[in-house]
Amino acid sequence: MSFKIAIIGAGSVGFTKKLFTDILCVPEFKDIEFALTDVSEHNLQMIKAILDRIVQANRLPTPVTATTDRRKALEGARYVISCVRVGGLEAYADDIRIPLKYGIDQCVGDTICAGGILYGQRNIPVILDFCKDIREVAETNVKFLNYANPMAMNTWAAIEYGKVDTVGLCHGVQHGAEQIAEVLGAKSTQELDYVCSGINHQTWFIDLRLNGRPIGKDELVAAFEAHPVYSRQEKLRIDVLKRFGVYSTESNGHLSEYLPWYRKRPDEITRWIDMSDWIHGETGGYLRYSTETRNWFETEYPQFLEAASKPIDREKRSNEHASHILEALETNRVYRGHFNVKNNGVITNLPHDAIIESPGFVDRFGINMAAGITLPEACAATCIASINVQRMSVHAAISGDIDLLKLAVLHDPLVGAVSTPEEVWQMVDEMVVAQAAWLPQYAHAVPAARERLSTSKVKTREWAGAARRSIRSIEELRAEKAALKQAG
Missing domain, CATH: 3.90.1820.10 (AglA-like glucosidase)
Structure with a gap:
């Protein structure tokens, strides 16, 4: 199989590594592409080095890219995973x-x-930006997998206002x-x-x-x-x-x-x-x-x-x-x-x-x-x-x-x-x-x-x-x- 997964907030290093290794436990997924994006170039380079090491150690053909250009990461993605923390x-x-x-x-x-309500106020405008990019450059039937809290508010906004097929x-x-x-x-x-x-x-x-x-x-x-x-x-x-x-x-x-x-x-x-x-x-x-x-x-x-x-x-x-x-x-x-x-x-x-x-x-x-x-x-x-x-x-x-x-x-x-x-x-x-x-x-x-x-x-x-x-x-x-x- 060959398709693209974009991970927004990939600088959440430990969690991104877990998602990556989980997905590569599926034998059919060895050829898929991972596109990592984050606002932090430093964190992106750290997680990319870790994922590249996993690919090399397991002799996999899995391509991994990393960019602070979110739209570029989302281009052609079939699945988008979000684990962002807006405001850090x-x-x-x-x-x-x-x-x-x-x-x-x-x-x-x-x-x-x-705290959770204000966290939602910070996240939702950004979630809607994600959704705009997803609608415009990802695959037509893209699925958005939201791991970010506040879970219900983020998912609510993405479905109701972002108009993207979303699951929390x-x-x-x-x-x-x-x-x-x-x-x-x-x-x-x-x-x-x-x-x-x-x-x-x-x-x-x-x-x-x-x-x-x-x-x-x-x-x-x-x-x-x-x-x-x-x-x-x-x-x-x-x-x-x-x-x-x-x-x-x-x-x-x-x-x-x-x-x-x-x-x-x-x-x-x-x-x-x-x-x-x-x-x-x-x-x-x-x-x-x-x-x-x-x-x-x-x-x-x-x-x-x-x-x-x-x-x-x-x-x-x-x-x-x-x-x-x-x-x-x-x-x-x-x-x-x-x-x-x-x-x-x-x-x-x-x-x-x-x-x-x-x-x-x-x-x-x-x-x-x-x-x-x-x-x-x-x-x-x-x-x-x-x-x-x-x-x-x-x-x-x-x-x-x-x-x-x-x-x-x-x-x-x-x-x-x-x-x-x-x-x-x-x-x-x-x-x-x-x-x-x-x-x-x-x-x-x-x-x-x-x-x-x-x-x-x-x-x-x-x-x-x-x-x-x-x-x-x-x-x-x-x-x-x-x-x-x-x-x-």
């Missing part, structure tokens, strides 16, 4: 820092909540299934059958079967509470399982910031999180992790390059959806996964225009969703609260309406549990001013926002959050890795 870590730091001044403590801040892809369902299989004593996830449905990062295991035997709420609660690690790390998630009756795909830290109940007061935050790893609820945890990972990669790059000389092990192909979708579309080997698409009635008790995450099957005819799913009422209510925020956020990003943006943030569940309307109005002004370089649609609103900030009497505070950790140095990371290796 600089803008992301403001997504965490500024809301903390108003009492809003986020673990990740990339989906909804104050995440790995939360797979990770949740791995946990469930482990606590139930299964040898692997192959023994576990499940239907998981909802919206991205708020997806619910509404039907679980272990070797064909239905697993109910009580058995699952008991299994998690008996687990020596998850009983500590997933306290909030287990509490939601007890109350809602179904398990959420999302990590303890992520789930905590989508709900109005667990991060509204500092003492509540420390009660429900676990500090053994960032993903379990640490304040700004993902920002710290991302910063450390970038620093580590820059310093240890020669080791990453050397590791690329190893042969591809097809047995270690990851459970990321992209390679499996491409294989199904091109070879007709049917693949079942969980995909982010427009609802259009697939989930009966969520809005038709929402971007849902739900089971589907892929073959030569495309992605075919399993329709007629009804969520438990509590799950639907929680999802709808987020969908309403996402809808307003997308519309604000498209129109540049700062008042609608403020209303979207006001209606966010966690923001509404913590902040007053006056605080929200000022916080959004502050975030828009701080991130003006990445928010062209709000350029007209920045002068007035800056003027309001100069005369505002809304009080703020300098607060690191309820559970903040400092960024570790390269030396500290090396010592920790050495200790883990010795212990293992």
Whole structure:
């Protein structure tokens, strides 16, 4: 087979390498072309060197090109994969820092909540630029695979306004299934059958079967509470399982910031999180992790390059959806996964225009969703609260309406549990001013926002959050890795 895959944001080096090796695990794909593009020439050259080393080590004919000219990369592409982070870590730091001044403590801040909404405002204009180029220079029936957060908002904008055939892809369902299989004593996830449905990062295991035997709420609660690690790390998630009756795909830290109940007061935050790893609820945890990972990669790059000389092990192909979708579309080997698409009635008790995450099957005819799913009422209510925020956020990003943006943030569940309307109005002004370089649609609103900030009497505070950790140095990371290796 011969076709072209373009990867936008290919400077996300580790993730691009994973996607690349996954796709090359499909024997028929050895002759396809990869076109890498990014705004960072430095990152592009690093990832190209790694992928070239993989091609050479495995004696493959696979061509790999790299360019900062996005349109050139997209020319003739049959598939386009996006894993961009608009504004990089600089803008992301403001997504965490500024809301903390108003009492809003986020673990990740990339989906909804104050940080996730502003992240969407930065991404959506760029997503629409991608879509324009895709429509104009890619193959006619191109498929856009979006891995970038905020997943639902980006996918919503690409489908509704970008007019490109788009599917959003995440790995939360797979990770949740791995946990469930482990606590139930299964040898692997192959023994576990499940239907998981909802919206991205708020997806619910509404039907679980272990070797064909239905697993109910009580058995699952008991299994998690008996687990020596998850009983500590997933306290909030287990509490939601007890109350809602179904398990959420999302990590303890992520789930905590989508709900109005667990991060509204500092003492509540420390009660429900676990500090053994960032993903379990640490304040700004993902920002710290991302910063450390970038620093580590820059310093240890020669080791990453050397590791690329190893042969591809097809047995270690990851459970990321992209390679499996491409294989199904091109070879007709049917693949079942969980995909982010427009609802259009697939989930009966969520809005038709929402971007849902739900089971589907892929073959030569495309992605075919399993329709007629009804969520438990509590799950639907929680999802709808987020969908309403996402809808307003997308519309604000498209129109540049700062008042609608403020209303979207006001209606966010966690923001509404913590902040007053006056605080929200000022916080959004502050975030828009701080991130003006990445928010062209709000350029007209920045002068007035800056003027309001100069005369505002809304009080703020300098607060690191309820559970903040400092960024570790390269030396500290090396010592920790050495200790883990010795212990293992």
